[in-house]
Amino acid sequence: MPAFGGKLNDDQVRDLVRHIRGFDGRQPKQSSTAPSDFEKRFRQLQEQRQEAEMQFRALSRRGKPSEPAEPRRPEATGPSAPKAAKTPVIREVFRQHCVKCHKEDGKGGQVPDLKAEVPDFTDASWQAGRSDPQLLASILDGKGQEMPSWRDKIGEEPARGLLAHVRAFAPTKATPKGGSQAGYYGRSLQEEERSSAEFAERKPSQGFFEGLIRWLGKFHPAAVNFPVALLSAAAVAELLRMATGRPAFDVAARYCLWFGFLTAVVAGILGWFTGGFQLTDASWIIRTHRWLGTSTVACAGLVLALSQASRRPDCRRSLIWFRVMLLVVALLVAVTGFFGGAVVFGIDHYTWPQ
Secondary structure (H helix, E strand, O other): OOOOEOOEOHHHHHHHHHHHHOOOOOOOOOOOOOOOOHHHHHHHHHHHHHHHHHHHHHHHOOOOOOOOOOOOOOOOOOOOOOOOOOOHHHHHHHHHHOHHHHOOOOOOEOOOOOOOOEOOOOOHHHHHOOOHHHHHHHHHHOEOOOEOOOHHHHOHHHHHHHHHHHHHOOOOOOOOOOOOOEOOOOOEHHHHHHHHOOOOOOOOOOOHHHHHHHHHHOOHHHHOHHHHHHHHHHHHHHHHHHHHOOHHHHHHHHHHHHHHHHHHHHHHHHHHHHHOOOOOOOOHHHHHHHHHHHHHHHHHHHHHHHHHHOOOOOOHHHHHHHHHHHHHHHHHHHHHHHHHHHHHHOOOOOOOOO
């Protein structure tokens, strides 16, 4: 039972006592001379009590049920104020766990104790470059050494509320990656919105062609498996041919190279579909992955041309360059794949667990 001292005056307290006594059949009901707005005021107090109980339960998850809740701060107003999540409990969780690094306005920036720069939630390109399941995984399981895991401290449902609170910082024009209809890995945003009741309004589809481009871009993560495997296999087969001299390895290397180049072109196009047709990105990780992937496709085409030229008996120099560039392409494939994983799991996703 929270304290209402300071919220009610003496007359209102006496009226409330008479109202409670009225529920007993042995006592007379509330007099008709009670103030006309008393019932309205009583309902407001009930809502405030329920809100206080929700805040108390949120604090209890931290293992400190006796710690008083931080007083509510006045909401920011004006055209430059970010959109805030509607649930006071979620705002309270954000203030307690996230404000230290991400700031009250969500702009982040440099934090003295952290090596990496904290992202800016109000950046439309940052919001558009990350899917809802990706952000939810970062909240629950952490990301590298800088972002801790909150799964055991707040639970999944409050984490979904925090996800919606993060989305609420986005400018009106920002639309999360994967479009306004579904998350990147298939979970509908309607389900996400019902579970957290916190999602910001999303921009409707801008047309069939743009929707088709975004939909095709979702196949990029699956398509990259083919060139990664085939171009790497071509390099291994060529090394085995050099070591053993068997013609079968030459056939395998050239087959994998042809098929790998064709699938690399498809994967590269799908990558531009999912990342957008822009020459730069707000995230240096996404920008590096974009141009490494494009360079890999171009180098794979050059290796294929050198492979055809080296088949002539008098072109030993072309054969040498073919083998060197094939190894370079295999290395590019590995580095591009590393940055592709960093886009989803963070740059420290191969760090040894502490």
